[in-house]
Amino acid sequence: MAANGCLGKGFTLRQIVLDTETTGFRFSDGDKIVEIGCVELENFLPTGNTFHQYINPKRAMPQEAFKVHGLSDQFLEKFPIINDIIDDFLNFIRDDSVLVIHNAQFDMGFLNAELKALGRTQISMSRAIDTVKLAREKFPGAPASLDALCRRFKVDNSGREFHGALLDAELLSEIYLELVGGRQPDFELSDNERTLDTKKKKVMTRAPRSFKITEKDKMAHTKFLSKLKSPIWFD
Numbered sequence: 001m002a003a004n005g006c007l008g009k010g011f012t013l014r015q016i017v018l019d020t021e022t023t024g025f026r027f028s029d030g031d032k033i034v035e036i037g038c039v040e041l042e043n044f045l046p047t048g049n050t051f052h053q054y055i056n057p058k059r060a061m062p063q064e065a066f067k068v069h070g071l072s073d074q075f076l077e078k079f080p081i082i083n084d085i086i087d088d089f090l091n092f093i094r095d096d097s098v099l100v101i102h103n104a105q106f107d108m109g110f111l112n113a114e115l116k117a118l119g120r121t122q123i124s125m126s127r128a129i130d131t132v133k134l135a136r137e138k139f140p141g142a143p144a145s146l147d148a149l150c151r152r153f154k155v156d157n158s159g160r161e162f163h164g165a166l167l168d169a170e171l172l173s174e175i176y177l178e179l180v181g182g183r184q185p186d187f188e189l190s191d192n193e194r195t196l197d198t199k200k201k202k203v204m205t206r207a208p209r210s211f212k213i214t215e216k217d218k219m220a221h222t223k224f225l226s227k228l229k230s231p232i233w234f235d
Contacts, residue, residue, distance in 0.1 A: 015041040015129075016093045017100040017173040019165045020107045021069045023057050027113035032057035033082060034071050036089055037165030039173045041100075044180065046173060051092040052166040054079040070162040082114055090120075099123070100176050102146055102168070104130035131172060134179045146171060153178040 017039040024031035038051040054071070056079045061072060093099065101107045104125070112122040135144040142148070146168060150157040155174045160167060 013043050013098070014094070014096060015044075015098045015100050017041065017169045017176060018093070018107060019102065019168040019172065020110055021071065021163055021165050022110055023059060023061055023065050025106075027110055030059060031110075032059060033110050033114055034061075034076055035069070035165040037167070037169040038089075038092060039166075039169045040092075041173060041177075044177060050166060050169075051089060053085050053089065055082050055085065056080060068163050083118055086115070086118060086120065093123075097127070099128045100131060100172065101128055102131045102172050104128040104132075129176075131176055131179060134176075138179060146175070149175045149179075 019037050020033050021035035022031050022033050032055075034055050034057050036051065036053050036055070040047045040049040054076060056076050058081060061076070066072060099108075108123060108125055108128055115122050131149075132144050135142075135149055139152070142152075147157060147160070149155070150171060153175055155171055155178075157171055160171070
């Protein structure tokens with residue numbers, strides 16, 4: 001379904017903006033996921049529901065990866081291994097949610113490698129929307145990194161000293177909504193709908209009515225006033 005297409009009455013489009021942090025670039029080289037962050041959107045609006053989990057990779061953190069996300073061996077050793085949290089993650093993303101990911105091939109590759117190693121069903125790539133591809137289609141030749149898109153759309157990323165899965169997912173949710181046309185793309189008005197064409201509007205006018213007061217009306221009104229005690233308009 002196109003992002004700007006109309007949602008059917010009663011239909012809820014659930015999207016999960018997702019990011020991971022890892023020990024490196026290749027699962028085949030022994031690299032593992034160390035953090036998962038997710039932000040829930042419904043009909044292109046944030047619900048406030050999130051999923052966030054640090055993971056003990058059971059291996060040493062390379063210095064190059066530590067410089068990216070700042071997650072040390074000492075910090076991660078107290079967190080559960082991925083087998084202990086995978087059901088919580090899968091329950092959060094569910095089977096009916098679209099996954100919004102920046103450079104989806106990387107994150108989906110690691111998630112599916114972890115799932116395969118656990119003997120679990122892998123996640124279809126058809127569920128993923130890659131915001132890198134969206135950005136490159138919309139702004140050909142322009143930088144498509146998360147920081148570059150934050151600058152383009154004036155999304156505040158001043159707290160991003162290191163990469164962080166939940167923080168990056170939150171930033172990406174704002175960027176994604178900008179890429180697809182704003183926070184409520186289904187309800188955007190066209191320029192013609194926003195502008196009132198006053199030349200075509202007819203203003204209906206009516207001549208003022210004239211009411212004649214009879215002597216009978218005056219006598220009835222005087223009688224009514226005589227029954228009032230301390231009327232407020234005489235104060």
